[in-house]
Amino acid sequence: MRSTSAAMRDAALVTASVILATLFVLFIAGALLALVLRVAPATFAAALRSPLVGQALWLSLKTSTLSALVAALFGTPLAALLSRPFRGRAILETLVTLPVVLPPVVGGFALLLVFGRAGLLGRELDLAGVHVAFTTTAVVMAQAFVAAPLYVAVATSAFARADVRQIEAAATLRAGTAYTFARIILPPALPALAAGLTLAWARALGEFGATITFAGSLPGVTQTMPIAVYVAAQTDLQGAITVAVVLMMLSYAALLIVRQISGGPRLWS
């Protein structure tokens, strides 16, 4: 039989937890709800068809999809490498994870210092007639810089879950390294890779700091949805709200998909 004071302490802790959790949900949901409540139904449909929204939406979908594919193309081999132990793995893994915590503006600034006209490779690229900064290519590069590490992290942990016994069995069955990867390690990891890809896509969709620093804000060329929100907030409030709401819905859908695929909101598992 528990004492009355223990029961009261228990009840107080539960109550406090519920209050704290509710406040947190209100903080997130309230802010988002405020945005949705500001949508004027009559103008929302019209704003959706406006050049500002249409251009930004199309550019964002295009660039974030490209960034996610770039992340998969370069990130999959890297993740395969990082999933096996080797000397210096911790250093390399930390390095490629750095953009996750780095302020995106720093990333964009760094890219500018490499690929910009006055950058490290700027002269050579200029001579070759290649101009990267302030183009759609720069948008994809900026987004990939920030989003690819998420894909790499998810893919690395998926590959690391491969059963060592099965890999060894494959080796005794005439399968070389590449064949074993393709037939034994990759297939069970595919759902996780899809989740990582969606996560990277969502992160690329929301990318702002690196993009505006490295690619600027040219409507239809480099002005993605987050940048459009920022710019329009000063001039065209209803337009900014429309873009923000669309962005929010897309991001929410993407996270739902990630959750469905991976069975939980685990970014690093």
Place this chain on the structure above:
Amino acid sequence: MVLTVDIDMLAGAFPVSCRFQAAGGNAVAVVGVSGAGKTTVLRSIAGLVRPMRGRIACDDDVWYDGQTGSWMPPWDRDCGFVFADAALFGHMSAIENVAFGLRARGDKTAVVIQRAMEALELVGVAGLAKRRAVSLSTGEAQRVAIARALALEPQVLLLDEPLASIDVEHRGPVREILLRAIAQREMAAVIVSHDPAEAALFSDSLLVMEAGSVVQRGTPAQLREHPLTRYVAAFAGVNLYRGVASPGQGGVSEVDVGGSMFTIVGTASGPVALVIDPDAVVLSRERPSSSARNWLVGSVAAVVPDGPSLRVNLASTPSIVARITRRSADELGCVPGATLHATFKASEVRVH
């Protein structure tokens, strides 16, 4: 075809060294308690771990040579490995598991499925072909794993406790399949087992490993008659006979061990291994009229101290070892050359 193994290596912190040869069509059995280094030896033959020094060769095909530094990766070695825990590919069906090696080797797609099916049939699990590997019981999975290794018809077959996860009543048939495959395809087999009786059913050539090194090698009879270590005496040094059983009447079976008939409890038929603990063998000066069903007679070949007791080797047909106290030995006049009778009950015989 001869597999030559002569290696020194480290398994974690402790050294393992092993030297033996296995000829095509034959099996060498490596026995010892778990942690003795048996599996490490198998893994180094397969190329899953690299020895520190030594040589592994299959005829003139050098798989590893510490002196020249030559090293062949596992996928280039003509060797099959049956893991203790099957290690099937969980996301594939049984037949896809068996087909894996054939595909990896580059066999034509048309023949791959046919060969895989034949291998499953050989092991008697063709009915499981379409089942997903994760849905198989451990015994079924192990049979599929055996089919997977045999499908490639390797020159060298490495078996790590291949029957441990199979039900006792199914072990006999699977063992026969393995032995037939080894003989027919002239594979050199190396079997690892912690059970000397199981090992003896695969091979007359036993290699006993203790703490990373081979402490004794020989036939079961040689190990029984001259055990060099306490472990060999206690585990491999039991009385171990191979024979052919036929069911008798009254719930017993008769086992023909090289012409001598033994009686065991239960109905058994076909090849069996019998294990009689030396402690269960009673020695007497005259043939006792007792309830014990089994009787041998012979002269004492040797009396060897074993802790506080003595091991008495009797040169009967077949030879047998009894463990008796020093006092009993004195009273029996148990000295080399003396003729003694050995008896043991049918129920004291463990049948494999």
